[in-house]
Amino acid sequence: MERCKVNTSTVGVLRCNSNTVPMECYLVLNGPAQTLIAVLCCTVGGLCILENAFVLYLIFSSPKIRKKPSYLFLSSLALADTFASFIFVCSFVHFHVFDGIDSSKETFLLKLGGVNTTFTASLGSLLLMAFDRYICILKPSSYKVLVTGRRALVALVVLWMTIVFLAFVPLLGWNCCSLNSACSQIFPFVDNTYLLSWLTCVMLLLASIIYAYAHVLWKARQHVLYMEKHHGQNSRLNTKMRLDIKLAKTLAIILLVLVTCWSPAIALMTYSIFTNLSNSLKRVFAFCSTLCLVNSMVNPAIYALRSKELSSALRKICSSFRRKADISDSNPEAETTEKTFPVENLGDRYVGSTQTVQAPESDKMDMV
Numbered sequence: 268m269e270r271c272k273v274n275t276s277t278v279g280v281l282r283c284n285s286n287t288v289p290m291e292c293y294l295v296l297n298g299p300a301q302t303l304i305a306v307l308c309c310t311v312g313g314l315c316i317l318e319n320a321f322v323l324y325l326i327f328s329s330p331k332i333r334k335k336p337s338y339l340f341l342s343s344l345a346l347a348d349t350f351a352s353f354i355f356v357c358s359f360v361h362f363h364v365f366d367g368i369d370s371s372k373e374t375f376l377l378k379l380g381g382v383n384t385t386f387t388a389s390l391g392s393l394l395l396m397a398f399d400r401y402i403c404i405l406k407p408s409s410y411k412v413l414v415t416g417r418r419a420l421v422a423l424v425v426l427w428m429t430i431v432f433l434a435f436v437p438l439l440g441w442n443c444c445s446l447n448s449a450c451s452q453i454f455p456f457v458d459n460t461y462l463l464s465w466l467t468c469v470m471l472l473l474a475s476i477i478y479a480y481a482h483v484l485w486k487a488r489q490h491v492l493y494m495e496k497h498h499g500q501n502s503r504l505n506t507k508m509r510l511d512i513k514l515a516k517t518l519a520i521i522l523l524v525l526v527t528c529w530s531p532a533i534a535l536m537t538y539s540i541f542t543n544l545s546n547s548l549k550r551v552f553a554f555c556s557t558l559c560l561v562n563s564m565v566n567p568a569i570y571a572l573r574s575k576e577l578s579s580a581l582r583k584i585c586s587s588f589r590r591k592a593d594i595s596d597s598n599p600e601a602e603t604t605e606k607t608f609p610v611e612n613l614g615d616r617y618v619g620s621t622q623t624v625q626a627p628e629s630d631k632m633d634m635v
Contacts, residue, residue, distance in 0.1 A: 281450040295549040312356035315564040319345040322571040336419035344392035348563035351385035376438040383434035390472045397479035528562035531555040
């Protein structure tokens, strides 16, 4: 790896010269670190692609499931995470492991735009899912009126179009070469003002997701206290109360995973705008950025596998494979598809009540 010949001890010293920047200054990983990051990216990225592709198959193989707004948002999340895994792993490994500094400005910004689009779309889909659950739990009586399939599709189209435009703005001219400005210390060709704007957008998305789920968490807690005070040891109500507690724990896990995976990279990107980063911190950032990939890998486990309808579809597929494997020993007359009982959407069965924000027991944990 060619060593950086630029003294990077001063913020803003990395500048574009004749449409090029000293790319070797961004290559901070050595041999063992390159091997580790390659194994990590390929393993996590491969699992992420398989998981999210399988979620997409489960959703779109069922005509009933794929028409529901909640599952449209979930399919957008799975699609974004699938593309994010593929584009991020290819671009990141090519640059940091194989020292891919031969890319032109346009090629590099095109790859970076793809990474930004998919990861930001993943967060945007999480935001739509969070507000879908927010409306479903706090306004159950009007949920089906407020959240329709058409409105869900319009929201997703607007989300993706906006994110694609914002992600490819550097390719359209907002870069340090076109503006003759200081380049980012961690992203070649990227202007620091654009990086700050993108970070502001991402932090607003994260804050909105946290607010929506935290408010639902607070409502669940309020409901538990209300049930304890007014209904005592009633067994049926205690069962529902335990479901509220389970819902609260699930939402807490969602927030913990989201903050843990995104905050280190965001903190280092923000720090790089105002202060010089040492090579050791740049190496830390390279590893922290893979946490966003980890977030895409765990999203199916948190969101999709907790859905009773998707779990039912998965059991149906497994049953079909088992029957095919045992077809020689089974009774042909008994070879019928196991009947499944799809659970209605949470908002379809809520009873509108200001005191008792409550779902039926079978729906409480479906698509939180």
